[in-house]
Amino acid sequence: MNNLLETYVNELENVETVGQFESFIGRLNEMMQQEEFEFEIIQNVRAKAKYYDNKFSNASTIENMIKAKENLIFYLKYILNDKYAKPLKDTQNCLEGYLKNFYLFLEAFKEVKPDKRATLTTENLDAIQIKNEYDLQHLLYAVLKPLYNDIRKEVTEDSGRGSVRSDIKIPSLNSIVEAKCTRKSMSLKKLTEELEADIVHYKADFIYFYIYDKEKLIKDKQNFEAYFSKEFDGKKVIAIILQPVTM
Structure with a gap:
């Protein structure tokens, strides 16, 4: 599972647009459910992926998405390093x-x-x-x-x-x-x-x-x-x- 999750982290690092991010999050959630990740991890991933969609400013929306992306990458790497890789x-x-x-x-x-x-x-x-x-x-x-x-x-x-x-x-x-x-x-x-x-x-x-x-x-x-x-x-x-x- 750690190898699979690492592939998703590498893909997330190359995400640049809101559309790419939304598509990625959908596939990530689906994978985690299929692979039966712990419920707490799935919930945390969903929380980290949330960002404010500013209807009046695309630039602001993208900035919010980038912050969510960075937070999510940090969390997924934490899972890889501490929860799966070491034990x-x-x-x-x-x-x-x-x-x-x-x-x-x-x-x-x-x-x-x-x-x-x-x-x-x-x-x-x-x-x-x-x-x-x-x-x-x-x-x-x-x-x-x-x-x-x-x-x-x-x-x-x-x-x-x-x-x-x-x-x-x-x-x-x-x-x-x-x-x-x-x-x-x-x-x-x-x-x-x-x-x-x-x-x-x-x-x-x-x-x-x-x-x-x-x-x-x-x-x-x-x-x-x-x-x-x-x-x-x-x-x-x-x-x-x-x-x-x-x-």
């Missing part, structure tokens, strides 16, 4: 660490027996299983939602080579979380090809692959994770593999 690294580390420990949630949710006074039963929990990527995506989205308010599921975007749909997108981190679940009809070659294609098509600074390898296709888990956990064409890729144990 980004720590927040990314938090997301990566949480995904790497996602199995702890599954373990606690599925394997710890409910109290006998609970209405949930072991039979209820046993009925919840990860059988495909949609099941995994649903659980990942649910546990990440409290951490990232702007998280979105199944986001379709234009890659420049056609439309692509990401499983989970977190705009504030410019990150994508892609859920992969191996199946009996899938080969290791097919899984690798899917990952490589996703890296090419997705537009994000960070791409996380969460691979639920229930069919144990990946024989060398450590090397597989290491191969895909690096930078590809300016995108930071992190692969996390969970191979459930069946007793």
Whole structure:
């Protein structure tokens, strides 16, 4: 989100006329709503963008608009520097660490027996299983939602080579979380090809692959994770593999 907002700041700095400013403000408000910026930020942007339209003096109107423009630029740069840019690294580390420990949630949710006074039963929990990527995506989205308010599921975007749909997108981190679940009809070659294609098509600074390898296709888990956990064409890729144990 910070990269997108920086693009708008650069555009605003080149605005010179009242018409350009009004058009820009409309697009800025629309973008912020689509990207689910905090309500307080959207309200502040609207307040900073207001200026007095002097019906008797175009020069005065332009002067008022320029002041509003300068105030808005200052505020948007403040957001970039203090709200998004500085915490980004720590927040990314938090997301990566949480995904790497996602199995702890599954373990606690599925394997710890409910109290006998609970209405949930072991039979209820046993009925919840990860059988495909949609099941995994649903659980990942649910546990990440409290951490990232702007998280979105199944986001379709234009890659420049056609439309692509990401499983989970977190705009504030410019990150994508892609859920992969191996199946009996899938080969290791097919899984690798899917990952490589996703890296090419997705537009994000960070791409996380969460691979639920229930069919144990990946024989060398450590090397597989290491191969895909690096930078590809300016995108930071992190692969996390969970191979459930069946007793």
